[in-house]
Amino acid sequence: MPAWPESTLVPPTDVLAAPRQPQPSVTAPASAGIAVAGVAHTYVGQHGRVEALTPIDLRVPAGEFVALLGPSGCGKSTLLRIICGLLQPSRGSVWLASELPAAARKRRAVGWLAQEDGLLPWRTVLENVDLPRRLAHQGDPEAALALLRRVGLDGSARQYPHELSGGMRQRAALARALVAQPPFLLLDEPFAHLDELTRDRLGELLLELREESAVRPTTVLVTHSVGEAVRLADRVVVLSPRPGRLVLDVALDLAQPRAEHQPRFGALVQRLKRALRPAPTDELVPSHTAL
Numbered sequence: 648m649p650a651w652p653e654s655t656l657v658p659p660t661d662v663l664a665a666p667r668q669p670q671p672s673v674t675a676p677a678s679a680g681i682a683v684a685g686v687a688h689t690y691v692g693q694h695g696r697v698e699a700l701t702p703i704d705l706r707v708p709a710g711e712f713v714a715l716l717g718p719s720g721c722g723k724s725t726l727l728r729i730i731c732g733l734l735q736p737s738r739g740s741v742w743l744a745s746e747l748p749a750a751a752r753k754r755r756a757v758g759w760l761a762q763e764d765g766l767l768p769w770r771t772v773l774e775n776v777d778l779p780r781r782l783a784h785q786g787d788p789e790a791a792l793a794l795l796r797r798v799g800l801d802g803s804a805r806q807y808p809h810e811l812s813g814g815m816r817q818r819a820a821l822a823r824a825l826v827a828q829p830p831f832l833l834l835d836e837p838f839a840h841l842d843e844l845t846r847d848r849l850g851e852l853l854l855e856l857r858e859e860s861a862v863r864p865t866t867v868l869v870t871h872s873v874g875e876a877v878r879l880a881d882r883v884v885v886l887s888p889r890p891g892r893l894v895l896d897v898a899l900d901l902a903q904p905r906a907e908h909q910p911r912f913g914a915l916v917q918r919l920k921r922a923l924r925p926a927p928t929d930e931l932v933p934s935h936t937a938l
């Protein structure tokens with residue numbers, strides 16, 4: 648049996664040659680999940696133009712967990728902000744099931760979590776976590792407390808964010824992102840500021856909470872940590888250095904829980920690290936290490 652089942656690896660040429668989606672600016676795709684069609688973005692500012700993304704096509708089926716990996720500045724956050732409807736792309740379009748991102752976000756169908764926890768300092772932890780549910784005018788009033796219990800913060804429900812550690816605040820922010828049971832969950836390096844142990848624990852918690860959701864949210868996690876991507880995701884998509892383009896799309900068929908000492912885990916990490924290296928270094932990789 649080959650060390651690398653063919654079905655788990657989609658070489659870049661295949662990704663780029665993949666048939667383009669039907670033009671979504673005319674009709675929404677029929678399937679649930681996330682559809683990114685021909686999305687490109689150039690920032691135009693006082694200091695000139697910055698081409699952040701070249702046209703990207705990406706489909707994330709409902710319930711799938713995709714990690715978006717790439718070097719710093721390659722356009723990961725730009726793409727995630729476009730998927731979230733926080734930024735209008737220069738070209739192309741995004742659909743969250745049958746809705747445009749801004750509409751999905753407006754009805755609280757998108758859970759968002761970034762490096763900054765975004766908790767409101769004048770509200771208690773419980774009030775912060777409960778806020779999306781209250782704004783959505785739906786859901787179980789007990790859900791916030793139940794989630795706080797689940798992330799180990801029920802003892803801090805009446806505290807204010809400044810009274811918590813960084814890891815505790817991110818746990819509260821994770822609970823807040825999930826409280827309204829959003830079908831879409833978008834995460835931009837949410838654990839990047841945390842120490843390694845806390846980061847690992849929060850990753851596990853994220854997987855557990857997804858499994859416990861009534862409907863497992865379609866998830867995109869931006870990260871620059873190869874280990875985090877391989878530990879958590881169903882599939883990893885790699886972007887090139889700026890302007891970001893899709894260079895690799897790998898399905899990870901490793902059972903959970905995953906551990907770094909598993910041989911296939913290590914092989915996947917090496918494969919992804921090679922894809923992240925600039926081209927000249929890639930050419931120096933001895934062929935016997937290729938998967």
Ligand SMILES: Nc1ncnc2c1ncn2[C@@H]1O[C@H](COP(=O)(O)OP(=O)(O)O)[C@@H](O)[C@H]1O
Pocket residue numbers: 690691692697698699717718719720721722723724725726889
């Ligand atoms: N508001 C902006 N105006 C101009 N350039 C920007 C803006 N936001 C990001 N960029 C540039 O776009 C590129 C991609 O940024 P970003 O998406 O934040 O990268 P990543 O998240 O992969 O680190 C970078 O070169 C960054 O400097």
Ligand SMILES: [Mg+2]
Pocket residue numbers: 723724725
């Ligand atoms: Mg970023």
